[in-house]
Amino acid sequence: MAFHFAMGDPSELVQIHNVPHYRYLGSANEDIPWDVSHIIVDNSVTIIKKNAFSMCQNIESVIMGDSVRIIEAEAFFKCINLEVIRLSKSLQRIGERAFCGCEELQVFIIPPSVKEIERWILMDCPLLRFLVLPYEINLDHVGEEIIFNTPLCDFARDAGVQYEMDRNGIVTEESNRRFHEWLFCRTEPYESPLHKICYKADVTVQEINDYICENGDESASQMDAMHGITHGMTLLHMLAMNSHAAADVVAGNLLHANMDAVFLRDDEGETPLDYAARYNVPGLLKIIEILCLHRQTTFTKKIIHERGSLYQKKEVERIRKRKIAEVV
The missing domain is CATH 1.25.40.20 (Ankyrin repeat-containing domain)
Incomplete structure (x- = not known):
């Protein structure tokens, strides 16, 4: 897969070798073309807004500028063909359900700059098999069920680690921490x-x-x-x-x-x-x-x-x- 950076007006869709690319500027009410397959997040963007690419089912790759500090809730919700994502080196927070339902996502590497991960960020990613997390993050700043209904969650269950619910169907704080301690491999x-x-x-x-x-x-x-x-x-x-x-x-x-x-x-x-x-x-x-x-x-x-x-x-x-x- 080759990546080509858009030239000219960065707000326009650019066709290069018959592959549609789009440069995201983070503008208010920015309209993402429905058929875009490759996203380049402009270096001027610091926040990827809530639902920015939600349900954009043709997106296959996202290359993120290193100025991005926050990915808001459901930014890439149900991008079912998203396979490749390069996160910003300066990223600090990933919002709730940000990558939930990304069915083609297999690898997800979170840079060490991230300090807060909200709940359900990778829920319902059926091919997710490889996840690298910032090993120095405070577990109190990690939401529950971040990999619920993924192969990694199945691996945890096989190891005797799983989320437990209270009588109201809410994940208990104790089981959430135990699961994350296993997931982050804090000891080794x-x-x-x-x-x-x-x-x-x-x-x-x-x-x-x-x-x-x-x-x-x-x-x-x-x-x-x-x-x-x-x-x-x-x-x-x-x-x-x-x-x-x-x-x-x-x-x-x-x-x-x-x-x-x-x-x-x-x-x-x-x-x-x-x-x-x-x-x-x-x-x-x-x-x-x-x-x-x-x-x-x-x-x-x-x-x-x-x-x-x-x-x-x-x-x-x-x-x-x-x-x-x-x-x-």
Whole structure:
């Protein structure tokens, strides 16, 4: 999936390669075209208003400017084809039911800047299987049932953790906290510290390089284990899913440490290339560039080796002939 930024008047729908794009300005009563499939939130926008994209059933991707601080209630309610969302690095609050009913949403990475998550934000997302939450958030600022009726909620139930209702059908405060403690993995966020690094909005090449130097190249092939659930992902899978990660980070030392990692498939049959194509296109292009350079370098080394071997054979033959001539 390629993303193209709108040019000219940002309030107009732009057709690029037959794909409709729309730049959202956050204006009062802004009318979103019904057939838009890709949204670019303008850098001037600080608040995505309530119901801004509610029921826009053709939206597939949203690229959010880093000035956005608040996503109000039901902003993307029942965007049933929304698959890719890049949240703002400055985001502080996600409103009630903001992404409720997004049926194609599989991955949701919330940046560490978020301080408040209201209830039901990801309720009724039937494909949601991978969720990264800000591990330092105060659990008192997280609403109830944020992943109700999702596969993750089923995983929790299998682990013996679930929401409990009082006689009025309201989730009890105790069960809500217990569920969130499991979900946020407060005691041990990730099996590997590098997992936490990979999901950071400001992850750097130096952090990854330091970790690999300390733990060895084999650490690049470690499989993930989040919330007690193994997805069969390597660390490169996770970096490729991080839409905030710079291209050099995605295709940096982690790739060099294990070039084959780019072709490994997770439990869903997806490679890091597949995830980068959806969530981090600059990272994808950088990975391809490095793979091409690696192939060229390998081919060059092979030629040099073959030429060196041929030269060595000729030199041996020349010496042999000279010795024969001396004997004669």
